[in-house]
Amino acid sequence: MWQAITQQLSDVLSFEFILREKERLNDGETNRCYLIGDGEQRYFIKVNERNCLAKFEAEFENLSALNATATLCVPEPILCGTTKTHSFLVLNHYVTKPLQLDADFYQLGQQLARLHCWGEQRDYGYDADTYVGLNLQPNAWHKKWCLFFAEHRIGWQLQLLKEKGIEFGDIETIVQKVKLSLAGHQPNPSLLHGALSRHNVALSFAGPLCYDPSSFWGDREYDLAIAEYDGPANAAFMQGYQALSPLDNGYQQRKTVYQLYYLLCLCNQYGGEYLIECDNTISSFLVEKH
Structure with a gap:
């Protein structure tokens, strides 16, 4: 799975993305979540069964539309795709903490x-x-x-x-x-x-x-x-x-x-x-x- 994801990510980024860092994060309500990196760039990735592709495609489109407004700050969608067994969504990575002030x-x-x-x-x-x-x-x-x-x-x-x-x-x-x-x-x-x-x-x-x-x-x-x-x-x-x-x-x-x-x-x-x-x-x- 990871080989297919990194190859597709390399194609989108127009440079070879070599997976040097992979950390399992606290999963969301429906997906498995990871932080991946090549030593310089980091990305947040959601993974689910292949039949969940439509949900990831909808999220990719929504984030793209919201980003285009330059109003509400949302993650930039990088890649949405499938492997032989899974679907996935790659977003740019933010270090976050809860809102307090x-x-x-x-x-x-x-x-x-x-x-x-x-x-x-x-x-x-x-x-x-x-x-x-x-x-x-x-x-x-x-x-x-x-x-x-x-x-x-x-x-x-x-x-x-x-x-x-x-x-x-x-x-x-x-x-x-x-x-x-x-x-x-x-x-x-x-x-x-x-x-x-x-x-x-x-x-x-x-x-x-x-x-x-x-x-x-x-x-x-x-x-x-x-x-x-x-x-x-x-x-x-x-x-x-x-x-x-x-x-x-x-x-x-x-x-x-x-x-x-x-x-x-x-x-x-x-x-x-x-x-x-x-x-x-x-x-x-x-x-x-x-």
Whole structure:
């Protein structure tokens, strides 16, 4: 496997990469992770079964798109490929540590605000599907945000759960309730990180660093809702964000439904305690007036 990886890496780098350093790192939730080097350059590599290539390809494309904005700091994707038995993704390597100082959280909030203000897009979705964990996240383009989010986010996750024998009520009823809760909310589409949890941010020599995106064009509030539920959105982060891009009225109400999607993703991947939290959240959501 390593011979095939180093040969492909040499082809991309246009010089012979000789593997002199290979260190197994703490693995991610779904991949085996390594630090590799030739004595001068170091790279971070994710390895999985060959059938995981599509997930790595989506991550490579997302990181490329985010890098092109020159707003949010993310690793540079170097190579995505396969060997006879495995698929892999090579990224440039950063030495990182957890975010701690308010100044760093503030800077991250400003980076995210700049990302959300970057570019123009009329519709919601993406040119390719992405992944949340190992689950496909469909991104077919839609002109109405309420339809895109209700059907391609909430409805999709509920259907995946149903196929596993897990149901929280009638899917169509829940989807219609989501449409109603977002009816009339038609924000300018923003390019999103898409998975801004605490596991996907760190501090590097270049400042705050984000990784493992699941990008698409959607409501900027989605990124913030995930960051508030399970991410870096402390007071300094929110101050940094709103200094450049103040939030719209109604965010606190919409945040609930965006966090429900994230909960469903966690439930789909891990089950356990998230089953109870999803059930309680959906039950409360269905009785709310919108």
